[in-house]
Amino acid sequence: MSVSDRVPDRVSAVGSSDPAKIIGLLAVIYAVYLVLGSVAGIDPVSNMTSLTRWIGLFAIAALALNLHWGYTGLFNIGVIGFMGIGVYVAAIVSKDPVAAGGGGAVGGATGGLGLPLPIGMLAGAVAAALFGLLVALPALRLRADYLAIVTVAVSEIFRLSVRNGNIASFDVGGLSVGFGGGDGLQLDWGSEVELLFDALLLGGVYDSLTVAAEQVTGSPVTADRIGYALILLAFMIGYYALLQRMGNSPFGRVLKAIREDEEATNSLGKDTDRFKIVVFMIGCGLMGLLGVLWFMNAGGGGGSINSTQFRPDTTFYIWVALIIGGAGSNTGSVMGGALFAAVLYRGPRFLQSVIDKLTETDLGRFARQTGFGEAMAPIAGSFDVIPLLLYTVTKLQSLQLLIMGLVIIYLMHNRPQGLLGHRKEQAAAISLSRPDRRSDGDRAVAADGGVEDE
């Protein structure tokens, strides 16, 4: 039976090589950025930490969205709304208290409840999950495309609501809290990295990191940047582990079945509505937590949030990341997030700065002196495309969205399933090979070297 012989090999091969695939891809990305960065003379620490920041954020985002879309087929295009709820609630819970009547609606002057940041993050995640429940109850009975409309509408409603002056500031138990209205909120809860390290009883590690950073680079801020990068990587690994475990279980199997055919799944005795609500809430909670991580802006010096940051374009970036990686695969989601962050999101800007540094004199002057008309004119006259090419290079960053669009079109035509989509990842807590065959194998092993049992 060739099929069943192949199964165990394949399963174990996938199991061991998935993290290897991610690490391999990250290694390539980091190597390219290090080499190009050092050629261009960009500070390697800030280069690496900022790269890690975006890779971590987009990988986490793609993982959370994959639970909705990749596993369960829930078309959520309101990701940024749930992220926003997470970070706003975390801000209100964790900002330093300001006495009622003290601040008024002046930007940054509204306070919070003064609870520790980890509790704020948890509250943000819970709030986003509950908001997800609110959306899920009426909307999940609808077909996928209607859910999409509801989610994007809800995220826009959230964005416009927090701008509303009426809830910019209000009093809760003698404390002035609020959403800050059009002025937004200052995330002045202190050094996030230090707070999070302290929460994990790793305060000593943070202190030594600061000392080391100060000795090497002369700036303690570097420690925050490195710490933030490490925290994001830790969350990325945590999300990945959690979602893998969720997917490779009977629970994940029901989710996949709902994605494939909800009515058939229902006819097999599964309460599909309940599963959809639970998974929608979990996904929204994960997005809420991501929102706090995304906007805390550690090491960037005093983050702030404002309703303008919650426009839907971030949602679509996350979708692009998931599509690149392949919906339905957690490994693919991480790889898609990493690729999107490194190539499409930061790539043009990075390449631009590398090119600028390398050819500072020529291009810099060229860019200042040449407009689009001057670049086009030689084509009409003498078919000279060099000025247009040079002009394009100097404007790489502006072409970011165009490049994203081209990549999406290419993917949809040639690889709609993404890097790792449509891969056989069997949703089960165990390998699905024929059991008696496997137990025979176990017995053989035990007979050969059954010492470890004693």
Add this chain to the structure above:
Amino acid sequence: MSDTDIDPPEEAVQANVPEDADVDYEEAETQDSAAEEAAKHVPEAIPLQVENLTKRFGGLTAVDGASFEVEQGSLTGLIGPNGAGKSTTFNCVTGVLEPTAGTVRFNGENITGLAPHQIADRGLARTFQIARELGEMTVLENLMLAPMHQRGESLWRSVLPFTRGSVVEEEEEVLEDVWETLDFFDIDHLADEYAGNLSGGQRKLLELARVLLTDPDVLLLDEPFAGVNPSLEERLLEHLHELREQGYTFLIVEHDMDLIMDNCERVIVMHQGSVLTEGTPEDVKADERVLEAYLGGEVET
């Protein structure tokens, strides 16, 4: 578990309704006299009773007061010309549609208007006219999904470290049943294939295998032989007879009169939304109204 047979459902072997049925009957007696009458006249081995089932879509009456019963351990055929209301009846019985009027009783319990998953949970399972395989999942995953009330279907038990062990244990038990079922239906060579890649007939087999793994008492099969080649049809029929001998009860919707007449011991004929006649194949064949219904003749009402 050395034999390759599938374990028959316990209730089915005892050929009896569950113990709490008495209570339900008593409640029914006090509540409405029609049900009381039915309960008195019906022997206890009638798991499925449909009374005066009616379903209207706007002005169209698809099912018009259909009443029938399915006996324990029988292979009952439900036939009728196109538009007779067979599929709508099926959908009303299995909870996909909510009937406009009438009651559906399963093992003595009124299950009218329950959700499909609740009805499946009580042991009344169905297959679909067009096989509803889960295409992007392998045959193994399709089957592993089916068993009811798996511990790991609870999110927390699947994720938390100290309960994960019991989930894994149960997965191993489920996997054994799944492989037995695969062997029983001779589709073990397809185990690792995407269900979407199977042929039409193989999908029908997969669907029957999957619904059996939910451990039902009564199976409603909606045109199980549509689009199935003759040799596979033969195999499917063998499986059905074998399963019936193990104690399962079947209600089969089918267009092919001969197939139903040759294989079912009871036949229900539907026409224009109601039950035209009911009985053994011989009775039904002898009934002129059946012929008229199929040939489009006049029917007195």
